[in-house]
Amino acid sequence: MASFTRLSAQATTAVILALAEQPATWRYGHELCQQLDLKPGRLYRALMRLADRGLLEAAWESEAPADRPPRHRYRLSGPGRVHAAKLAAGPSVPAKPARVVGGIGRRPRLEGT
């Protein structure tokens, strides 16, 4: 249970930091999975958790092509950006999360760090 909790927390942290890279840009679930090398189950649980806490803005695509359904997109809300800044400034979290490699182990391993 403890390791599961830690993994969930690390996935959430990784998602916040990834979204904080370009805070004004809307991001997509599949894209975040690929970028963070996260399993979709972990990613969506993290996104739901962030949305529940008011740290995430979620919106549907306004103009989707006719051949596919509209996608849900995400970016950090105001409190989410504040939280991301705190996380980035924290001692255990690198200031500039570029790309998490190797999924979520005990601590996100970041490229270029």
Add this chain to the structure above:
Amino acid sequence: MNRDKRIGLLGGLIAVVGAVVLAPFLWLWAVAAWLLWRAWWRQAGVRLWALDGPARLLAAATATLPADRRDWGAAMAAELAQVPVQERAARWRFATGCARAAIFPPGGTRAAVGVAGALAVTATAAAALATGAVLPARRVFAPTFVGLLGGLATLAVARSHRAGWAWPGAAITGLGLAGVAACVAFLGYYLAEFPAYHRARVTAATLVSLPPVTAAVLAVLLAGCLWLALRPPRWLLPDRHARRFGVGMAVALIAGFVLTTSRQELGDQPGSEGMVFYLLIGPILVVLTGSAAAAAVGRSFRSGLWACAWAIVLGAPLLIAAWLAEALRWYQQGQGTVLDGAGGLGVGVNLGDAVWWPLVFLALWAVPLGVVGAAVGSARARRRRAREHGDLASTT
């Protein structure tokens, strides 16, 4: 004729009689299954059939999401569309991952889940200890019932991130609570007063009024009905007509039962036919017609189907409670069992009858009747709608 031939003939005869007795039920179930399949195909089947395996898996998993998480299911499905169809392994990986998140979304805080789980375990243990000491005959029912309710409550806390829930309305909750409370009260009384009965005419044996299997079935039934009355799944809720008709049908089913038992009294002799006749006729009069009316008013097959579901969920505990109440009255008046009016048996025999017979008849008889009624009612509504469209088209 030698003995083997006689046994063979007897076996064949029993099989033929069994088939003849069961044939109406089997036919009815076959028709009901076909109607359900046709309705499902019209509603979702065509769409689901066009999807590949991963998309179907995801659609099934996201259907279980709580109402306030529904958008997340659509979001996952939209993202699955981004994984090329040619990459089957990647699509399966994405779909199974999303399905896991849909089935186990982040819910209440771990502390709340832990507290709910601990309370459930404590309540179950307390129920087991208390009933073991005070009312040994109830030692299977009480812990099973409390444990199931505790488990369902813990699951609900784990899956929901917001306080409160979608309330099905005062009538449904009130009837559900009243039915289950009455059942539990009668059960306690029966087990305290008549924990066993004497089957004098048949084997002269003393039998337990509530055997463990019957107790477990009753606990599952009551816990399920209570849970549905308190916290129904989201797909049962939106249809207002279904809820109203369901409540009305449950009340009518019980009123019919009580009325019929009081009329039986006029015959006033032990050995009258009992209530088995009502179990056959009651669902035809109430569930078939009620589901048809609900479907016609709600103008959909689903309205009739959900009305039938509500009628059974609310009606089952009430029917058991009414059965046990009437059994006591019959017993005090020197009449036989409620099921078939048989005399020479203790009143405790009614406990098992009250659980199994309504259950069997509601499941085997009332459910398919409700499906057929819903189909008839929705067909009438469709014809009426078509006629209205025709009239409209001819006037314009």
